Amino acid sequence: MAAPAEPRVCSIARTLDVVGEKWALLAVREVFLGNRRFDEMIRRTGAPRDTLAARLRTLVEAGILRRHRYSDHPQRFEYRLTTAGRDLYPVILTLLRWGDEHLAGVEGPPLVLQHSCGHRLIPEVTCQACGEVVDPTETSRRSPVSS
Amino acid sequence: MAAPAEPRVCSIARTLDVVGEKWALLAVREVFLGNRRFDEMIRRTGAPRDTLAARLRTLVEAGILRRHRYSDHPQRFEYRLTTAGRDLYPVILTLLRWGDEHLAGVEGPPLVLQHSCGHRLIPEVTCQACGEVVDPTETSRRSPVSS
DNA sequence: ACCGTGCGTCCAGAATCCGAACTGACTAGC
């Protein structure tokens, strides 16, 4: 009986289950940029209202966003990042960088970030232990749990 | 005439147009892990064959994967990363890390990577200019193109 | 000739996404 080798259990897959749906990360992007309200997100992302509403629900359920009431009488909510949501910043940044490098038109990157050190922010992924920039050829797998 | 404020032009959105579809990044993950063949990817990702075939096509069109013939007579192809594809490694790593931190079960991360420096790889996103770990509170927007 | 493997395609149904219109609770202007 040939082992069916069921789908790899993996944090990448699990993360994509949560933020991999269309518009999810764009909603998170908007919150990072300070646009926390529904209609503003609709305008800035171009998502259908319906879809955005569904996405925000799942992001709240997943603990990435938090619904915060900013008006009582017409009940109005805005969406804020939780700690887990803020931890998505590296994901956003690496996506941004890839797009800047591989899809930027002649006009260059449409959104440029500035780091507090005074320079333009160019995000790099480094090894926490040694600080070196990480390259696929310099990493290997380490004894997984067996399966 | 209220400005409709059309969707933000943004490298994140553009990147997601290319790799944001379901299964796309899992296919790329498999190639990073060395599984370059169709059936192997099917087994390891759990994607439907049809969907994977479509995804591989778009990834090839997008210049992320390259089809490489490894057998002539039964024409057989495997999928290899292009330079642009290898540049997705940071995206994969940040997704992995987020999942490890926020979705790992009691068993801990199912996939552990080792860096050539000898330590377990824990990827961090740092500023190319100053080397500091990047925090959302320490970045700001820099003169966008106007819109 | 027959079975198994590798790499897909084809198909029909299910799930999801889409845009536009609508609701409901207000606020601002006249």
Add this chain to the structure above:
DNA sequence: GCTAGTCAGTTCGGATTCTGGACGCACGGT
């Protein structure tokens, strides 16, 4: 008071996309 406008969604029918299962085809081994 009446009309407009804003905000945060929901509802709706139609368009897309995903899904799993069956099928096709070219081998290779026995």
